[in-house]
Amino acid sequence: MFEQVKVHREVTGAGESLLLCGDGSAALEELKQYKGKVQCVYLDPPFMTGGKFTRRRRFGAKGWRTGSPAPVYPAYEDKFRSRDAYLAMLRGLVEQAHRLLKSTGVLCLHLDWRMAAYARLICDEVFGERRFVNEIIWSYESGGRAKKHFSRKHDVILLYARSAKYCFDITRVPLPRTGVRKNHMRRGVDEEGRSYRSIKSGGKTYRYYEDAPTYPGDVWTDISHLQQRDPERTGYATQKPLKLLDRLLRPLVQEGDLVCDLCCGSGTTLLAAQNLGCRFIGVDKSAEALLVARSRLKQENVTLLCPPVDQAAAVEATWEDGVLLLTDFRARHKAFPEAEQIFDRMESWAAGYMTENGMVALQHFQRSAKNPDLPLMSFLPELPGPLAVSTVDAAGRRRVYQWKE
Numbered sequence: 001m002f003e004q005v006k007v008h009r010e011v012t013g014a015g016e017s018l019l020l021c022g023d024g025s026a027a028l029e030e031l032k033q034y035k036g037k038v039q040c041v042y043l044d045p046p047f048m049t050g051g052k053f054t055r056r057r058r059f060g061a062k063g064w065r066t067g068s069p070a071p072v073y074p075a076y077e078d079k080f081r082s083r084d085a086y087l088a089m090l091r092g093l094v095e096q097a098h099r100l101l102k103s104t105g106v107l108c109l110h111l112d113w114r115m116a117a118y119a120r121l122i123c124d125e126v127f128g129e130r131r132f133v134n135e136i137i138w139s140y141e142s143g144g145r146a147k148k149h150f151s152r153k154h155d156v157i158l159l160y161a162r163s164a165k166y167c168f169d170i171t172r173v174p175l176p177r178t179g180v181r182k183n184h185m186r187r188g189v190d191e192e193g194r195s196y197r198s199i200k201s202g203g204k205t206y207r208y209y210e211d212a213p214t215y216p217g218d219v220w221t222d223i224s225h226l227q228q229r230d231p232e233r234t235g236y237a238t239q240k241p242l243k244l245l246d247r248l249l250r251p252l253v254q255e256g257d258l259v260c261d262l263c264c265g266s267g268t269t270l271l272a273a274q275n276l277g278c279r280f281i282g283v284d285k286s287a288e289a290l291l292v293a294r295s296r297l298k299q300e301n302v303t304l305l306c307p308p309v310d311q312a313a314a315v316e317a318t319w320e321d322g323v324l325l326l327t328d329f330r331a332r333h334k335a336f337p338e339a340e341q342i343f344d345r346m347e348s349w350a351a352g353y354m355t356e357n358g359m360v361a362l363q364h365f366q367r368s369a370k371n372p373d374l375p376l377m378s379f380l381p382e383l384p385g386p387l388a389v390s391t392v393d394a395a396g397r398r399r400v401y402q403w404k405e
């Protein structure tokens with residue numbers, strides 16, 4: 001039978017990427033070994049909106065198949081005692097980023113109109129004014145329209161380099177050719193047969209080749225916020241679009257680099273990094289955020305450091321000849337809908353064995369829109385330690401169990 005145990009660490013494969021539950025602005029013991037090793041740190045901290053943010057989680061097989069039921073749970077609060085308290089937290093994050101970055105590395109700090117000006121001064125102090133690289137304006141159309149002022153429809157992303165020899169390759173983000181601006185331009189074809197438009201200005205002739213790639217400037221208007229029904233949505237409020245993170249990371253990192261997000265939320269940065277062949281470190285104060293992030297990522301090479309919840313939930317199983325079959329799962333939450341199937345309250349689970357350092361997960365099963373049903377069987381022949389499973393329930397709470405004969 002299974003007995004619930006308090007195990008923080010869960011490793012898959014070589015465990016090179018890290019998901020860490022903690023305060024990204026604090027001196028975290030687990031981050032010390034990464035000092036000076038990170039190529040890019042992205043920060044999307046609270047913006048000091050004063051708001052409470054939620055997370056919508058689909059419930060059971062039906063929820064994943066049809067989108068309903070999908071109850072709402074609290075995710076995180078963006079409330080601070082004072083502006084000074086907020087800025088102390090922000091400074092802690094920026095200093096942490098500075099410690100982690102390699103000399104070739106870059107910080108991307110994502111904020112909005114509320115705190116961007118203060119953040120600029122903090123970054124000037126911590127990185128040095130000369131290390132300023134960009135102030136990117138991410139402009140979007142979504143949300144309401146203001147009547148008493150112009151609608152505030154952009155975020156600000158500050159880029160600061162760790163040193164003058166930072167890596168940046170703009171050719172990695174070519175934009176689709178939408179054609180050269182045509183107004184007042186003359187059409188021409190050069191000696192090699194390439195067509196262009198040209199314009200004379202100040203006594204000089206400028207040529208714009210129609211097949212030449214173009215690259216983004218510092219105002220981005222071509223990436224929209226995630227729509228309500230966007231398949232990319234995890235239900236985590238304030239989730240950023242993958243396309244935005246891909247555009248940011250691509251010129252800054254190469255395959256094999258280490259990317260860190262100290263407020264990783266639903267893990268958008270980590271997914272973008274994984275898609276680019278990078279390793280990652282994701283930190284978040286909220287255990288639930290971290291588990292949402294984990295559910296989006298490939299699990300071959302990840303260490304999860306995350307406290308399990310204390311509330312009990314029973315897992316029952318049979319384990320014979322290496323075949324582990326889950327037979328029951330009982331977890332309670334006041335916001336759980338009525339379950340249609342016995343395992344609706346389970347969102348994901350992993351099976352493996354226990355070591356002195358935590359659990360080694362050999363298999364990981366996760367519901368998704370493509371695979372709404374959770375497999376309940378795992379084949380685990382000859383384990384080097386006691387059989388162990390970890391579960392995440394439909395409210396995003398993790399528990400770990402060890403097999404006792």
Ligand SMILES: C[S@@+](CC[C@H](N)C(=O)[O-])C[C@H]1O[C@@H](n2cnc3c(N)ncnc32)[C@H](O)[C@@H]1O
Nearest residue numbers: 023024044076238239240263265266268284285
């Ligand atoms: C704006 S959200 C990040 C969203 C994320 N970029 C995404 O795409 O899902 C901010 C996150 O910061 C976390 N957070 C707030 N303060 C933190 C701190 N001091 N250390 C680590 N995480 C923190 C919150 O729990 C929240 O998940």
